Amino acid sequence: MIPNRMGTEIGSTAEHALYAMLDGVETRWACPENRTGAKGSAAIAGGGRKGSPFLPIASGETVVLAEEQGISGIVRRIWITLNDRSPRMLRSLRIDMYWDGSEQAAVSAPLGDFFGTGLGLVTPFQAALFSSPEGRSFNCAVPMPFRTGMKITVTNEGDEALRMFFYDVDYTIGDRHAADALYFHAHFRREYPTTQRRDYEILPKLQGRGRFLGTNIGVNPDTSRYGLSWWGEGECKIYLDGDDEYPSLCSTGTEDYIGTGWEQGTFSNLYQGCHVADKTSMSFCFYRYHVPDPVYFQRDIKVTMQQIGYWDPQTRDKFMESGVRVMEAREERIIDFAADAPESIPDYGVFEREDDWSSCAYFYLDSPASNLPELADVKLRVAGLDVR
Incomplete structure (x- = not known):
C-alpha cells in the first residue's frame, strides 16, 4: 500500500x-x-x-x-x-x-x-x-x-x-x-458574537479515532467597538487524547497558524492561505490544511482558537479618543482608555475580544457518524451577513 x-x-x-x-x-x-x-x-x-x-x-x-x-x-x-x-x-x-x-x-x-x-x-x-x-x-x-x-x-x-x-x-x-x-467529515460552527476568555471551538470535542485535516475560518470583527485594530493574536490550541486544561499542540498566533506572520494579507498556497483580507472592515477568510503535517488522534480531539486582540501606540491613541474599555488578556485587569491615567496604560498590549467567528472543520473518522451537534439553524447562519 x-x-x-x-x-x-x-x-x-x-x-x-x-x-x-x-x-x-x-x-x-x-x-x-x-x-x-x-x-x-x-x-x-x-x-x-x-x-x-x-x-x-x-x-x-x-x-x-x-x-x-x-x-x-x-x-x-x-x-x-x-x-x-x-x-x-x-x-x-x-x-x-x-x-x-x-x-x-x-x-x-x-x-x-x-x-x-x-x-x-x-x-x-x-x-x-x-x-x-x-x-x-x-x-x-x-x-x-x-x-x-x-x-x-x-x-x-x-x-x-x-x-x-x-x-x-x-x-x-x-x-x-x-x-x-477512514470516513470524511466536515463540521460548521458560528459564534455571533464570541465570549471573552472562552476560546472559539473550531472543532468541539470529538470522540473516535482519526485525523484532523484542517479548517477554513471567517472573521467579521466588531469594528464599532474596537475600530480597525488587529484581532488575530489568539493561538490555535489542539487537545488530543485526554488533554484537559492544557492542549498538546499550540500555535503562537492566528496568522502564525496559517503560516504567515505580523498580521496577514491575501495569499493562497497549497496548504494555507488568506483569500479575503479587507483592511477597510478587518474581515478576513483564511485556511490551513494539515496534509504534510498530519494531526492524528486515537480517542478524542478538540480544536480551539483564542479571541485576543492587540494594541500598539497608534491604536492606543485611537482607543483613548473613542473611550474603549477592554480586559487585558494576561492579567485580566480592566483597562479604561478614557478614564485611566495615560501613564498607566502601556504602549503595547493584548486584550480579550468578542467578534463574529465562523468555520468549517474537516476530518477523517473511523465511523460514518460522529457525536458532534447538528448544523445550526439557517437564521443563525445568515444573521448579520448583509451588514458589512
Missing part, C-alpha cells in the same frame, strides 16, 4: 500510478445531465443537445446530487456553480453527505463555507483541497471513501428560490479499501 496525499491508505498501490488500470473499478459522473450517474444515461435530455445543464432548487427543496447503494467507491471531485453567489444564498444552501447507509450526515455545512468560501465572500483562490477559479465556482478534491454506499444532497433552507444550480460529482465504484480507511 502507498499512502495517498492525505496519508490514508485507500486502495491498492496501482491506484497511485497514472498509467495503471484498477481491476473492477468504474468511473461515474453524476450531474444534471445524468442524475443517477448510470452507464449510458448521460446527455439524453433535449435530444442530447445540452438539454439539462442545471437544476432549479426551490425554497425548502432537497435535491440528491449523487447516490450509490450496495457498492464501495470513492468520491474524488465535486464541482458546483450557481447563478446566485450572494453571502445569504451560500449560507442558506446546505450540503449533506452520508456514508454506508448512516442516517446521520458526516458532512453538514453551508455550501459556501464547506468549499472554503468563508463569510459567503466568493473570491479566486487555489489550494490543495479546495479552489475557486476566478471566484465563480466551487471545487473540492478531497478523497471520500465509502464501503457500501453514499448519498450527497443539497437543501435550499433560504427564502429565495435558486434558479440555476450546476454540478458534477465525480467518483469511482468498486474500489477496495484497506481495513483502516
Whole structure:
C-alpha cells in the first residue's frame, strides 16, 4: 500500500500510478445531465443537445446530487456553480453527505463555507483541497471513501428560490479499501458574537479515532467597538487524547497558524492561505490544511482558537479618543482608555475580544457518524451577513 496525499491508505498501490488500470473499478459522473450517474444515461435530455445543464432548487427543496447503494467507491471531485453567489444564498444552501447507509450526515455545512468560501465572500483562490477559479465556482478534491454506499444532497433552507444550480460529482465504484480507511467529515460552527476568555471551538470535542485535516475560518470583527485594530493574536490550541486544561499542540498566533506572520494579507498556497483580507472592515477568510503535517488522534480531539486582540501606540491613541474599555488578556485587569491615567496604560498590549467567528472543520473518522451537534439553524447562519 502507498499512502495517498492525505496519508490514508485507500486502495491498492496501482491506484497511485497514472498509467495503471484498477481491476473492477468504474468511473461515474453524476450531474444534471445524468442524475443517477448510470452507464449510458448521460446527455439524453433535449435530444442530447445540452438539454439539462442545471437544476432549479426551490425554497425548502432537497435535491440528491449523487447516490450509490450496495457498492464501495470513492468520491474524488465535486464541482458546483450557481447563478446566485450572494453571502445569504451560500449560507442558506446546505450540503449533506452520508456514508454506508448512516442516517446521520458526516458532512453538514453551508455550501459556501464547506468549499472554503468563508463569510459567503466568493473570491479566486487555489489550494490543495479546495479552489475557486476566478471566484465563480466551487471545487473540492478531497478523497471520500465509502464501503457500501453514499448519498450527497443539497437543501435550499433560504427564502429565495435558486434558479440555476450546476454540478458534477465525480467518483469511482468498486474500489477496495484497506481495513483502516477512514470516513470524511466536515463540521460548521458560528459564534455571533464570541465570549471573552472562552476560546472559539473550531472543532468541539470529538470522540473516535482519526485525523484532523484542517479548517477554513471567517472573521467579521466588531469594528464599532474596537475600530480597525488587529484581532488575530489568539493561538490555535489542539487537545488530543485526554488533554484537559492544557492542549498538546499550540500555535503562537492566528496568522502564525496559517503560516504567515505580523498580521496577514491575501495569499493562497497549497496548504494555507488568506483569500479575503479587507483592511477597510478587518474581515478576513483564511485556511490551513494539515496534509504534510498530519494531526492524528486515537480517542478524542478538540480544536480551539483564542479571541485576543492587540494594541500598539497608534491604536492606543485611537482607543483613548473613542473611550474603549477592554480586559487585558494576561492579567485580566480592566483597562479604561478614557478614564485611566495615560501613564498607566502601556504602549503595547493584548486584550480579550468578542467578534463574529465562523468555520468549517474537516476530518477523517473511523465511523460514518460522529457525536458532534447538528448544523445550526439557517437564521443563525445568515444573521448579520448583509451588514458589512
